[in-house]
Amino acid sequence: xxxxxxxxxxxxxxxxxxxxxxxxxxxxxxxxxxxxxxxxxxxxxxxxxxxxxxxxxxxxxxxxxxxxxxxxxxxxxxxxxxxxxxxxxxxxxxxxxxxxxxxxxxxxxxxxxxxxxxxxxxxxxxxxxxxxxxxxxxxxxxxxxxxxxxxxxxxxxxxxxxxxxxxxxxxxxxxxxxxxxxxxxxxxxxxxxxxxxxxxxxxxxxxxxxxxxxxxxxxxxxxxxxxxxxxxxxxxxxxxxxxxxxxxxxxxxxxxxxxxxxxxxxxxxxxxxxxxxxxxxxxxxxxxxxxxxxxxxxxxxxxxxxxxxxxxxxxxxxxxxxxxxxxxxxxxxxxxxxxxxxxxxxxxxxxxxxxxxxxxxxxxxxxxxxxxxxxxx
Numbered sequence: 001x002x003x004x005x006x007x008x009x010x011x012x013x014x015x016x017x018x019x020x021x022x023x024x025x026x027x028x029x030x031x032x033x034x035x036x037x038x039x040x041x042x043x044x045x046x047x048x049x050x051x052x053x054x055x056x057x058x059x060x061x062x063x064x065x066x067x068x069x070x071x072x073x074x075x076x077x078x079x080x081x082x083x084x085x086x087x088x089x090x091x092x093x094x095x096x097x098x099x100x101x102x103x104x105x106x107x108x109x110x111x112x113x114x115x116x117x118x119x120x121x122x123x124x125x126x127x128x129x130x131x132x133x134x135x136x137x138x139x140x141x142x143x144x145x146x147x148x149x150x151x152x153x154x155x156x157x158x159x160x161x162x163x164x165x166x167x168x169x170x171x172x173x174x175x176x177x178x179x180x181x182x183x184x185x186x187x188x189x190x191x192x193x194x195x196x197x198x199x200x201x202x203x204x205x206x207x208x209x210x211x212x213x214x215x216x217x218x219x220x221x222x223x224x225x226x227x228x229x230x231x232x233x234x235x236x237x238x239x240x241x242x243x244x245x246x247x248x249x250x251x252x253x254x255x256x257x258x259x260x261x262x263x264x265x266x267x268x269x270x271x272x273x274x275x276x277x278x279x280x281x282x283x284x285x286x287x288x289x290x291x292x293x294x295x296x297x298x299x300x301x302x303x304x305x306x307x308x309x310x311x312x313x314x315x316x317x318x319x320x321x322x323x324x325x326x327x328x329x330x331x332x333x334x335x336x337x338x339x340x341x342x343x344x345x346x347x348x349x350x351x352x353x354x355x356x357x358x359x360x361x362x363x364x365x366x367x368x369x370x371x372x373x374x375x376x377x
Contacts, residue, residue: 196270
């Protein structure tokens with residue numbers, strides 16, 4: 001029997017920071033997935049996907065501009081709607097709230113159920129934007145279902161007006177095969193303890209907080225910052241001001257394979273996520289925390305958004321309040337006092353937790369179950 005076709009709507013398929021969407025789409029086994037996009041393809045070597053449809057492929061960038069304009073102004077997406085008909089699409093799954101709101105008229109015109117997945121900024125910023133309010137009001141009323149990453153995000157979505165009975169938690173997933181477990185023994189007392197943080201260098205990642213925490217730690221604790229972004233120069237200046245030049249290295253952007261390799265070479269993973277003090281932007285559940293646990297790294301992170309829900313029970317003692325460099329420094333030093341045996345136990349607990357709850361096959365089955373319920377109804 002032919003598989004039911006689901007159209008995944010995603011602008012700019014796919015930024016390097018959105019591996020989690022590619023992992024989710026490619027985890028489907030019982031459904032036929034296609035991607036609808038209004039922009040040129042990007043990072044196709046990293047995210048190969050043959051059934052990717054965009055007006056930019058046939059009509060160049062002008063076709064992309066026209067498609068975006070007609071959808072935003074006239075609520076019509078001519079090229080992508082032809083694809084929906086030709087591909088016999090039975091369900092539309094929009095990734096990020098803004099796209100769900102924009103594509104609602106398309107889904108209604110074709111009498112298709114619309115699922116919208118929210119990931120963080122779309123709730124903390126866009127649902128609060130007056131210019132988007134009427135679009136989201138319509139989405140809450142007519143959208144079939146809304147996927148969020150955790151209870152905190154579910155509560156925020158409900159506060160934004162979404163009916164509680166339409167919200168379902170769908171965790172982020174990772175491909176465990178790409179993050180093979182590596183035992184991480186506790187460093188000897190006379191050796192350097194290497195911390196790693198990975199992410200875009202933007203305020204919500206709290207790297208300035210991490211640098212201040214590091215300045216309060218023994219000189220034997222060093223930090224690798226993997227990633228790039230608008231804050232890099234300021235963060236490098238801060239590291240110099242805190243006399244950390246010899247203890248901090250900024251690698252710039254690193255490939256997924258490079259991140260996995262770094263995780264094998266360091267001792268601890270730290271993520272100091274917080275709410276952006278200027279924009280109010282918050283995290284969802286950072287994929288990199290799942291990857292670090294899958295690799296067997298002890299982790300230290302913050303009580304922010306839904307982060308506590310993706311941390312194994314053994315590591316919850318190293319959760320600290322966001323935007324607090326003093327308590328982050330305490331957590332780093334406390335971890336370093338653990339016995340070698342407890343250090344290794346942390347790594348094994350993290351790997352098992354991710355395998356049980358966030359493996360792509362586990363989450364893929366959950367998503368297929370959601371699709372089944374909508375198709376049947």
